[in-house]
Amino acid sequence: MQKEYDVIVVGAGPGGSTAARFAAMGGAKTLLIEKRQEIGTHVRCGEGLAKGLLDMAEIPVDRNWIACEVDGARIISPGGMKFEVDEAKAGNETGYVIERDLFDRALAKLAGEAGADIKVKTSALGIWKENGKIVGLHLISNGEKHDVRCKIIIGADGYESQVGRWAGIDTTIADSDIMTCVQYRLTNIQIDSKYTEFYAGSCAPGGYIWVFPKNENTANVGIGLGAHIVKHGGEPKEYLDRWIAKQPGMKNAVQLDMVAGGCSINAPLDSVVCDHVMLVGDAARMIDPMTGGGIAHACMSGMQAGKVAADAIKAKDYSKQFFQTYEKAWRGKIEEKLFRNWMATEKVQKLSDETFDKLIGLLAEVGMENISVFNILKAIKDRYPELVKEFEDLL
């Protein structure tokens, strides 16, 4: 292990690999570390990815990591009302179901090709400080401890992120801003492989159930529950098992895997940088609170942080001040959307099954040319003004 780098990126998910790629492309001597023995596995993800969002992070589309292309998304109310969001109408917001393991490895490959060193089975144990100043990271690589100097640390360590907290960036979120999730890969089931499906209401309090097709008879079937609502450990799994048992098309389901995980559904953090440190992706709590999608935001923020890191190395300035360019770049792209969707989610979490039926029924009936949270609220306002009162501040 080399003793010194310009930039160390912690975590080789989509955010970290993209950050390492752009830092290395900008000429910075870059190390990307991943604590797991294999980049990309286990897949802890529904694998839904919006097509349009890929461009945001200059990611070349590769057939190898596309499992399934979908026409759109379908939202289903407790009473069975269905609202379909077609891709064109959603402004490209739906699109692929991917193979996350292959996707993550493809991004790591791009980072390596750009010149970044990559070490797997290598975990950050803490930030190395001298006289209160950050000078590097304490690592453990294949069981051996190393202290490695660097000028910039990019925390891409996902939902479980500790880099930010070690560095003194407050990334703590309230339980009402956490979704607790569990997902199975099921095969031998009957699904519509042309749509991703979302089931709202009391089947998943404070969240939803998703069915994302991998092929004609296989799907990622998962659930997220509001962490402020769950009463005891294991409840997400209980809810999911109960729901699956009730689906006629899943009677003969065969389970291929099981994963769990956390999604943040918070309003954007005040700051995701400090001297020597930038956070990207889930570590910076950038998941879309409405859809739970975080892959594209991780890539986009990784790209921005990688570019700024390379510039900072050239300018020999690793200050919080310098990293404001990164803050501006990612916020310019997604902050407003994150904030609006967080506000909307807070309200949607409180709706009753009857209200879901009414709303989704209404949306299905009126159809919509241009789908956005804003337009949806406007349609609701025309029909059920009493319902939108709560949402008024979003309009």
Place this chain on the structure above:
Amino acid sequence: MPVENVNKCLHCGLCVGSCPNNAIFLNEVRLEFNEDCTECGLCSRICPVGALTPGGK
């Protein structure tokens, strides 16, 4: 400190990222708890698969 049922835990990191005191570390094969734990109970309550029991030592 909470006790991990290693036979149930999926190493998903949800508890790690949610602990208000940063008292949990996932070293890839098992969870490690440190003395910053205040026994608030959050992690055991929200674990998606029920792999944590509150209040060991």
